[in-house]
Amino acid sequence: MPRPAPTMTTEPAIEAGITVRDLVKTFSTDSGTVTAVDNVSLHVPEGSFFTIVGPSGCGKTTIIRMLAGLESPTSGQIDVRKSDSDGPVTNSMVFQGDSLFPWMTVWDNAAYGLAMRRAPRSVIRDQVGHYLDKTGLTKFAKAYPHQLSGGMRQRVSIARAFANDPDVFYMDEPFSALDEQNKTILQEELLRTWEESRKTVVFITHSVDEAVTLGDQVMIMTARPGRVKTLVDIPFERPRSVLELRRQPEYGEMIYDIWGSLKDEVMGTAA
Numbered sequence: 001m002p003r004p005a006p007t008m009t010t011e012p013a014i015e016a017g018i019t020v021r022d023l024v025k026t027f028s029t030d031s032g033t034v035t036a037v038d039n040v041s042l043h044v045p046e047g048s049f050f051t052i053v054g055p056s057g058c059g060k061t062t063i064i065r066m067l068a069g070l071e072s073p074t075s076g077q078i079d080v081r082k083s084d085s086d087g088p089v090t091n092s093m094v095f096q097g098d099s100l101f102p103w104m105t106v107w108d109n110a111a112y113g114l115a116m117r118r119a120p121r122s123v124i125r126d127q128v129g130h131y132l133d134k135t136g137l138t139k140f141a142k143a144y145p146h147q148l149s150g151g152m153r154q155r156v157s158i159a160r161a162f163a164n165d166p167d168v169f170y171m172d173e174p175f176s177a178l179d180e181q182n183k184t185i186l187q188e189e190l191l192r193t194w195e196e197s198r199k200t201v202v203f204i205t206h207s208v209d210e211a212v213t214l215g216d217q218v219m220i221m222t223a224r225p226g227r228v229k230t231l232v233d234i235p236f237e238r239p240r241s242v243l244e245l246r247r248q249p250e251y252g253e254m255i256y257d258i259w260g261s262l263k264d265e266v267m268g269t270a271a
C-alpha cells in the first residue's frame with residue numbers, strides 16, 4: 001500500500017508582532033553615504049515591551065521611524081501584524097520633548113487622534129476621560145500646555161497615545177528631558193497604564209535602568225553603523241514597581257551586565 005505523501009512545510013508562519021529582517025538604512029549626505037542601520041534583525045512578540053539602548057547616533061530613531069512607516073528602508077523587510085486580524089496595524093508615537101498643540105487644551109490634545117479618526121463622541125469622552133484620570137490630569141483638562149510643567153506635558157502625550165488605542169506604541173526617549181523624580185513617576189505611570197492594555201511597545205532610551213525597568217527584552221546596539229550587539233531577556237515579574245525593582249540585587253546585576261556590554265560602544269563614540 002502506497003504511503004501517504006509527507007506534508008510539505010512551506011514558509012514558516014510569521015508570528016504576530018513586529019518582525020524585522022536584515023534591515024539596512026543609508027543616507028546620502030554632502031560628505032558621502034552614511035550607514036545609519038546595518039543589517040538589523042529582531043522580533044518583538046505581540047503584547048510585549050521591547051526596549052532599545054545604544055550610543056548616540058547608532059540609528060535608534062531611524063529604526064523606530066522605519067517601523068512606524070515614516071522612513072523607508074534601503075533594504076530588508078519589516079512585517080508588523082496582529083494575531084486576530086489581517087487588517088492594518090495602527091500605531092501611536094510618543095517623542096522626547098513637546099509634541100502638544102499649544103493652542104489646544106489638555107483635553108483636546110489628548111482627544112486629537114480619536115477626533116481625527118472621527119471616533120464617536122462617547123468613545124472620545126470615555127477614552128480621554130479614562131487616560132487623563134490614569135495620568136493624574138483630570139483636574140487640568142481645561143488647561144493649556146504653557147500652564148503645565150514639562151512632566152505634565154509629557155503625561156498628556158502619553159494619555160493621547162493610549163486614548164488613541166493603537167495596536168503598537170513607538171516611544172522615542174519620551175522621558176529623557178525630565179528630571180529624575182518626574183522620570184520615576186512617569187515610568188511608574190507608564191507601567192500601570194501599559195499593564196492594563198498590554199499592547200506592543202518599542203521604546204528607545206539612553207538609560208540602561210529605564211530599559212531594564214520597563215522592558216521584557218532589551219536590545220543593545222553597537223555604535224554607528226548600528227547593529228544588534230546583544231538581546232537580553234528581562235525576567236522580572238509583572239506588575240512591576242519601579243522602586244521595588246531597584247531594591248532587588250538581580251536588578252543591579254542586570255544593569256551592571258548591560259552596562260558592560262554597552263560601555264565599549266559608548267566609549268568608541270566618545271573617542
Ligand SMILES: Nc1ncnc2c1ncn2[C@@H]1O[C@H](COP(=O)(O)OP(=O)(O)OP(=O)(O)O)[C@@H](O)[C@H]1O
Nearest residue numbers: 027029034036055056057058059060061062063224
Ligand atoms: N535624514 C538624515 N540624513 C542624513 N543622515 C541622517 C539622517 N537621519 C539620521 N541620520 C544619521 O544617521 C545616524 C543615526 O541617527 P539616529 O537619529 O537614528 O541615531 P540615534 O541612535 O537615534 O541617536 P540619538 O541617541 O543621539 O538620538 C546618525 O549618524 C545621523 O546623523
